[in-house]
Amino acid sequence: EVQVVESGGGLVQPGGSLRLSCAASGFTFSSYWMSWVRQAPGKGLEWVANINQDGSEKYYVDSVKGRFTISRDNAKNSLFLQMNSLRAEDTAVYYCARIGYYSDSTGYYSYYFDYWGQGTPVTVSS
Amino acid sequence: QSVLTQPPSASGTPGQRVTISCSGSGSNIGSNAVNWYQQLPGTAPKLLIYSYNQRPSGVPDRFSGSNSGTSASLAISGLQSEDEADYYCAAWDDSLDGWVFGGGTKLTVL
Numbered sequence: 001e002v003q004v005v006e007s008g009g010g011l012v013q014p015g016g017s018l019r020l021s022c023a024a025s026g027f028t029f030s031s032y033w034m035s036w037v038r039q040a041p042g043k044g045l046e047w048v049a050n051i052n053q054d055g056s057e058k059y060y061v062d063s064v065k066g067r068f069t070i071s072r073d074n075a076k077n078s079l080f081l082q083m084n085s086l087r088a089e090d091t092a093v094y095y096c097a098r099i100g101y102y103s104d105s106t107g108y109y110s111y112y113f114d115y116w117g118q119g120t121p122v123t124v125s126s
Numbered sequence: 127q128s129v130l131t132q133p134p135s136a137s138g139t140p141g142q143r144v145t146i147s148c149s150g151s152g153s154n155i156g157s158n159a160v161n162w163y164q165q166l167p168g169t170a171p172k173l174l175i176y177s178y179n180q181r182p183s184g185v186p187d188r189f190s191g192s193n194s195g196t197s198a199s200l201a202i203s204g205l206q207s208e209d210e211a212d213y214y215c216a217a218w219d220d221s222l223d224g225w226v227f228g229g230g231t232k233l234t235v236l
Binding site: 035037044045046047050059060061062095100102104110111112113114115116117118119 | 128158159161163165170171172173176177178180182212214216218222223224225226227228229230
């Protein structure tokens with residue numbers, strides 16, 4: 001059974017740092033892109049960052065560029081999000097998600113978040 | 127302000143058919159597949175529809191997706207009380223080099 005389980009959330013002061021972890025199991029972790037998606041209280045979903053299979057390609061939403069770093073350890077089936085210079089607007093539940101893929105009859109590939117964790121809450125407040 | 131536009135709310139009675147729209151642009155829906163997610167109250171999002179109209183195993187065929195140009199739609203037929211949830215559309219955006227979501231539609235079953 002595919003599972004992703006986040007940990008590391010908590011209360012942090014503005015300007016502080018936090019490192020989130022995501023433990024993956026039930027699939028070949030090193031074969032998939034992975035992602036972090038967040039949801040502020042009472043708000044919608046917001047994609048945060050993506051990382052490819054070997055960690056050589058990373059993408060970030062503009063609002064976290066230069067402050068957050070996504071990384072992975074394929075030997076430990078783990079995904080991470082290092083969050084620095086945290087702001088009140090970073091307060092959210094952070095979800096780890098696997099990026100699945102599908103190829104249709106024409107060979108076109110499409111991608112989607114196929115498995116999500118239960119989320120870990122991050123609160124940035126003094 | 128979300129890059130993809132969804133109506134904030136939708137409603138229907140049990141057994142009815144409802145549709146939820148998702149409007150984007152050429153750099154996202156116009157170029158890349160649309161996916162839909164269901165988020166039941168207090169739970170993590172769940173993949174509902176991928177690649178415009180494909181259903182993961184376990185998702186009832188009451189749920190279907192379609193698209194036309196820079197818009198997409200989610201249709202739910204035979205509405206049931208357990209369908210009451212938030213629904214989000216999403217697509218990769220080639221200009222932003224990132225995933226974009228709609229603001230979400232809260233579906234109420236009356």
